[in-house]
Amino acid sequence: xxxxxxxxxxxxxxxxxxxxxxxxxxxxxxxxxxxxxxxxxxxxxxxxxxxxxxxxxxxxxxxxxxxxxxxxxxxxxxxxxxxxxxxxxxxxxxxxxxxxxxxxxxxxxxxxxxxxxxxxxxxxxxxxxxxxxxxxxxxxxxxxxxxxxxxxxxxxxxxxxxxxxxxxxxxxxxxxxxxxxxxxxxxxxxxxxxxxxxxxxxxxxxxxxxxxxxxxxxxx
Amino acid sequence: xxxxxxxxxxxxxxxxxxxxxxxxxxxxxxxxxxxxxxxxxxxxxxxxxxxxxxxxxxxxxxxxxxxxxxxxxxxxxxxxxxxxxxxxxxxxxxxxxxxxxxxxxxxxxxxxxxxxxxxxxxxxxxxxxxxxxxxxxxxxxxxxxxxxxxxxxxxxxxxxxxxxxxxxxxxxxxxxxxxxxxxxxxxxxxxxxxxxxxxxxxxxxxxxxxxxxxxxxxxxxxxxxxxxxxxxxxxxxxxxxxxxxxxxxxxxxxxxxxxxxxxxxxxxx
Numbered sequence: 001x002x003x004x005x006x007x008x009x010x011x012x013x014x015x016x017x018x019x020x021x022x023x024x025x026x027x028x029x030x031x032x033x034x035x036x037x038x039x040x041x042x043x044x045x046x047x048x049x050x051x052x053x054x055x056x057x058x059x060x061x062x063x064x065x066x067x068x069x070x071x072x073x074x075x076x077x078x079x080x081x082x083x084x085x086x087x088x089x090x091x092x093x094x095x096x097x098x099x100x101x102x103x104x105x106x107x108x109x110x111x112x113x114x115x116x117x118x119x120x121x122x123x124x125x126x127x128x129x130x131x132x133x134x135x136x137x138x139x140x141x142x143x144x145x146x147x148x149x150x151x152x153x154x155x156x157x158x159x160x161x162x163x164x165x166x167x168x169x170x171x172x173x174x175x176x177x178x179x180x181x182x183x184x185x186x187x188x189x190x191x192x193x194x195x196x197x198x199x200x201x202x203x204x205x206x207x208x209x210x211x212x213x214x215x216x217x218x219x220x
Numbered sequence: 221x222x223x224x225x226x227x228x229x230x231x232x233x234x235x236x237x238x239x240x241x242x243x244x245x246x247x248x249x250x251x252x253x254x255x256x257x258x259x260x261x262x263x264x265x266x267x268x269x270x271x272x273x274x275x276x277x278x279x280x281x282x283x284x285x286x287x288x289x290x291x292x293x294x295x296x297x298x299x300x301x302x303x304x305x306x307x308x309x310x311x312x313x314x315x316x317x318x319x320x321x322x323x324x325x326x327x328x329x330x331x332x333x334x335x336x337x338x339x340x341x342x343x344x345x346x347x348x349x350x351x352x353x354x355x356x357x358x359x360x361x362x363x364x365x366x367x368x369x370x371x372x373x374x375x376x377x378x379x380x381x382x383x384x385x386x387x388x389x390x391x392x393x394x395x396x397x398x399x400x401x402x403x404x405x406x407x408x409x410x411x412x413x414x415x416x417x418x419x420x421x422x423x424x425x426x427x428x429x430x431x432x433x434x435x436x437x438x439x440x441x442x443x444x445x446x447x448x449x450x451x452x453x454x455x456x457x458x459x460x461x462x463x464x465x466x467x468x469x470x471x472x473x474x475x476x477x478x479x480x481x482x483x484x485x486x487x488x489x
Contacts, residue, residue, distance in 0.1 A: 005276075067309075074313030079252055083260060083314050089300075169302050178398075179265050179301055180272065186426070187405075 006181060006189060013176030014196055016090070020162045020172060024097040025155065031098060032105025040110060050106075057103040062096065063167055069096045070168040093165040101158060108150045112143035145215045152208040156201050249451040253317060258296035259453070261286050262316035264304050264395040267420035268477045269322040281477040285343075286320055288469055292460035303394045305373040308336045311448055318453070319446035322346065322414055324376045326441050337446035338454045341461050343470070345482040347440040348380045349418045350433040351403055352410045361436040367409040370399040377412035380438045384412075397421075404430060416479070442484065462488045 038050035057065070070092040074080030082088030116139050124134030166175035173193055181189045253259045261282075263270040269282040278299055290297035302310050310316045325342050326333060333339070352358050358367065366389060369381035373392035377399075381390045391408065393399050396417055402408040404427050415432075422430045447454040464470050465487040474483040 071309050071313040071315065074315060078314070079247075080314030083316075084256065088315075167303065169300065169306075171301075175301075179395075 006186070009176060009180055010173060010189060010192065010196070013171060013173035014193075016170065016176075017162045017172045018200075020090070020093060020097065020165060020170070021159055023094055024101055024158060024162075027094075027098040028101035028105055031102035033109050035102055035106035036109035036113065039106060040113070054103045054106060057100055058107075062100050062161065062164055065100055066093060066096045066164065066168050089168055089170045090165075092168060093170045097158075097161070097165075101154065104154055105151070108147050108154065109143065111150075112147040113139065115146060116142055148208065148212050148215065152204070155208075156204060159200055159204070160197060249317070249448060249453045250456050253295060253453065258298050259290070259317040260315070261297055261299050261318050261320045262302040262307055262310050263299050263321040264397075265301060266322075266395070266397055266417045268416060268479065270299065281344075281473055281479055282320055282322060284473050284476075285464075285470070286318075288464055288473070289457055289460040292463055293456055304375070304396075305392075305394060307374070307446075311337065311446065317447070318457070322416060322443050323446050324414075324441050325444040326376050327379065328374055328376065329379070333446070336449070338449050338451060339444040339446060340454055340457045341488045342442035342444040343461065343465075343484055343487055344416070344443040344474075344479060345440055345484060346443055347415045348377045348412050348438045349415045350380075350384070350410050350412055350436060351400065351418055351422050351430050352433045353403060353406070354429055354431045356409065356433070358410065358433060359435055363435070364410060368407075369410050369412065370402045370408040371412045372396045372399055375413075376441060377414070381410070381412040384410075384436065400427060400430070416482070458488065 035050055035054065039047055039054060041047045041050070070082060070089065071080075073082070080088070082092050085091065120138055120142070121131075121134055124131075124138050129137070162172055163174045165172050166178070169175060173196065177189055177193060247255070263282070265271055268280055270278060270280040273279045283299065286297045286299070300316060302316060307316075307319050311319055319337065322344075324333075324346060325339050328336075350358075350364075358364060361384065364384040365386065367385050369385040369390040371377040371381045371390060371392055372395055375396065377396070378390065378392055391402070393402070396411075396413045399408075399411040399413055400421065403411045410433065418432050421427055422432055445457055447457065461470075470483060470487070471480065474480045
């Protein structure tokens, strides 16, 4: 196999990896916020339900969740919903990743929201803002600043966690590499893949540093 | 506001769960496949059964065989690469409809595979062979005792490797080619894989330093296609296989991939 053929194979796999990464972020970031509201709900039973969900998702391996989401519906329904659609494996992996990461994100959001002093809410009330306005215009903006560092941690972990999708045979970069290159006895593409990830995470790190600098106003 | 939001969330979740449990059908396997217009073949990539040619097309004896059967049945076939140890879960959950990848009719971990799947007619002869590095010094059956063996997890080769080296000396991998790589890189002493694959890959191409070791020859076995237990798809495939055997399509295919000596004569009798 020529270098350009190998490149093409790896880029194809890396495309799937990137797709999984970005789509997970797009869905998990808002879902995480919703879950954090749920686990902070004043109505106790609802808070318990959400905290139990977070406990289960954070307490079980992502690999197990991938297996459950992809295989169990087929056993329950008698036909696998993921076999009926194109890209069923990818969709199953995406669902598992979104749920898993939303739960981790929700705890980061919760920590951020609960760290905002009561005075901020009172100031909002004094200014005549409604509770919703106070939350979205005053509190959430400050939360974003505070949770940037732990978020960057999770996001970088997500880049590398995408390779777990291979357990349900999603054609991400490691699976593709194993099936078409490692199986031919080629070892060096593994290191080449390492460079892909290193560059990707490098870009993310620079991006997060930039955001942190941009958001460091009002610092005393 | 927050309270309304949380109630809304709870309702949404309930709706999702309900949605997931509706739409149960009582159709047979074949009706499902016919309605959908295609069936999934679970494969792993290896020569000469399912592999990619220079242009990147999936070819191989089993690939073309499955395509021919699909054509006879009037549906399409989609190949999906699976992790071999997960094959029964893939099959029973409906993620694939057939295990069709040089699937040996025989035992796995001492349990007959007929416990897990319904087999179609067998179509090709195979046996397990031992692959070692050239000049490995492993010249008789006893010399394998205590050596590091590798095989594909849940394959018939695993049983042979465990018999030779001892159960705790055998490491299993998700595909046969992984096992070959272990021997090539020197991290294992021998691999037990399918003869058909060894013939295509050992001693040539990327593995010039390996050889098929003649110190021990396990009994011969046959390949068949594995379908879900109780599925009516098995009979459908059998019909098509018989037709393909009679009109000579199978013989032509076997010759194309150099398997003419291993094709089973009078399939289905």
